[in-house]
Amino acid sequence: MPQAGGQGPRPGRRAERRGRRMPPDSPWLPALYGASFGALFLVIVLAVPRRRISASARWMVLILVGALLWVGTLLALVTLPVGYTSALLALLPVSIGILAPACMLNVLSTMTRQRRSRPGIERWLTLDPVLVLGLLAIPQTRDLIAGTWSVRAAGVVVWHPGWLTWVHIGYCLVLLIWAGVFEFRAVPGTPRAAQHQVRSDLAGAALPGAGAVISIVLIVIEGGLPLDRPEWMAVAFLGTAAIGIRSFYTERFTSVVPIARGVVLDRLPDAVLIFDLGFRLTDLNPAARDLLAAAHAADLTAEGTQLGTIAAALGPEVRPSSGQYRARVGRVSDIDLRVKRVTEDNRLLGYAVLIRDVSAISDSQRNLALANRQLLDKITTIDALRRDLAEQAERDSMTGLFNRRRLDKELARILDDPRQEVAITLIDVDRFTNVNDTYGRLTGDEVLVGISDRLSSATFDGEMVVRYGGEEFIVLSPIREPAHAHARARRMYEVLTQRPICTGAGPVHITVSAGVAYSPDHGRTGQALLAGAGQALNRAKQRGRNRIDTLPVVGHFPDLPPSQHQPRRSVPPGGGRLP
Structure with missing residues (x-):
């Protein structure tokens, strides 16, 4: 009897490929697998072209793909020659590795309470098919x-699962049972619009789950899976396909809209109240009930309550019209109240009132305004600094x-x-080193400060006094004619020399020398x-x-154009000695 793995004599490759898997008088098994395969394929074809499909439906399609791979592999095992058996058997653990994680992810996508843990679980579940493919790629573990x-x-071919196959099957069974129990326990808390989907999931998973248990028991009893007998999980997928077709068409399983209609209002954090044409309350969501309870107005949730009564209960500043108000809902809060018209075919049906707590936004805006004012103050301070x-x-x-820097700019x-x-x-202080030697450097500094004070007090508007360096000072004076330059120099001379400068060491008499230059006769650049x-x-x-003293004007100035070389004689060329 030929066996896999090189045990016992095996027929030639051509004879092996020509060999049949089952007696020719048993055509019903391929027909059964073919019917299951066709039904699953039909469900996938019906689901994939749809544009609007929920996340749960996407995972359901992946489940159907795994089931299609399982049934298709069994169909190939009972129809193709024996030579393809080893390659086809490798597809069985792959299909199981797709089915079990997809079932769990489908449950997590349906149960909105568990979405926080879903990303981590999703990454963990994707390791299953990756690990299976890795083990299949290694000859020692294939x-x-x-x-x-x-x-x-x-000539009946029998499949004998390896010990890693049993480990994988056990893991997948635990995962499937966990998903089923988890989804069953979550049915009471599921929104009404989604409960049909949850029941369809449970029914669609229960049938192949029961078939898998039956097949496992038969494999254990008989020591393998004879391919001339039906594999009950593949047969049960016929029922799963029927439930899928019903879900897609009668319950609009793949559409987001029916689920959203039942879930959105209940899960919205904002309060939504529906009023009729007379502004009487007809419906409200849980957030609106909590809002009225916080405002100590829980009795206003009854049908027929007027919008104005609810607005007054929220606070004296609240009006039954769109706007932002200060409300008293447990604490003083900022709310944004919006009144929207509800119409259908241009016919007014009523009004929807959306109330949102915008305290955090208002606080952020106030904090931002305060921060802007503080920033403006800091900018002003920085500019002043x-x-x-x-x-x-x-x-x-x-x-x-x-x-000197300011002098150059001016x-x-x-x-x-x-x-x-x-x-x-x-202006230069004559023999200023004698002052330092006689009275000391501190007294010399006092003399320089006294000179700067006298020069500053003697200047007119528009004039500027500069300490040029050491004991040298410059007075910059706008003039109309050269005579004004000499007059201003004489005034500075008199201010500095007519009386002594008072210092801590006593009065100090000084004399000064000055040189005067003016534009344009002495130059047109600084x-x-x-x-x-x-x-x-x-x-x-x-x-x-x-x-x-003033330099004589000789009629040639390198920095002037030729048209301005003619000198002016308003000031004597030799300057003058002052008494």
Whole structure:
């Protein structure tokens, strides 16, 4: 007798492929499997083309695919030659690995209470078919999971499950029983519109489940599954297919709409109340009952209650019209009340009132407004600090006067206007090192501060005093003609030298030298004017100090166009010594 796995003599490959699986006088078994296969295939064809299909129906289609694979494999085993037996047996554990997880996932998709745990369970369940395919791919474990076969008298092929096959079958049976018990216990809490689907699931699973138990018992008794006898789970799938066809057509199993109609209102967290044309209450969902109970108005849930009465019970500010109000529902809350017209074929049927607690949104909006105000205050503070920092960056830390950086900006701004004339008076304290040597550096600093104070108090609007460096100061003065430049320099000289500067070490007498340069005669750029004032200051020092000097205007200025080379003689070229 030939057997699988290389045990005993086996016929040649051609003879093996030509061999038949069952006596030719038993054609009823292929017909039975064929009918079951055709019915399952019809259910799948009816379900797949539909566009609107629920998640549960998708898993049901996968269950039918697994059942189709199981029945199709048995049909092939009893019709195809013996040589295909080993390959076909590998499909049996694959079909079981599809059926059991799909049944469990179908239950989880129907039971909305368990959706939180569904992703983790789904990932775990998908490991079953992957593991089965992995074991089939390994030669050492292929027969352990797919089983072996042998040929008995009269050429009857018998399938012998391996020990891994029994482990897999046991696991799948536990999974199926768990799914069935879980779904059966959940029927009372299932929405009314979904209870038909749950009952169809239970009935469709109970028939092949019972057939599987019968087949397992027969396999244990006879030591294998003879392929000339019916496999009862495959036969039971005829009933499953019939239930599936009824579900698809009479209960509209694959449609989302009938389930949604019964579930959405009950599961909505927002309160929904339905009123007739007279604004009398006709229906409400559980969230609306909870809302009225929180407002101590549970007695208003009776039919016929007026919308205005319910609105008044929610709070004195609530009106029976669309808007946002402050309500007293357990605590002071913000609610959004919307009144919608319910129409059908352009005919008004009534009104639907949606009440939503928007306290969290209102709190978020208020917090956002507060955060925006705080942010604006911080931005204002930052802008003020930025301006202060920018101001400090352009001021001398000891005297508080502007520094060289601000001088360069101001000169560039003034000289950008060709109509504007400006004078620079560069002032230097004569022999200031003697002051430091005689009175000390602290007293020298007091003298510099006193000079800056006197210069600042003597300036007009538009003038700017700059500490140029060390004991040098610059007065920047807008002028109309050169004579004004010399007059302003004389005024600064007098302010500094007419009386001594008071310090902690006593009064200190100083003299100063000054150099004056003005545009456009001494240049039309800041660099040229500073250079001219510096040269004039050097001339004043060379001529004995304690005086104001101005460079002579010689009629040639490299930074001016030829049309402006003609000098003006409003100021004596030699400057002057002041008493």
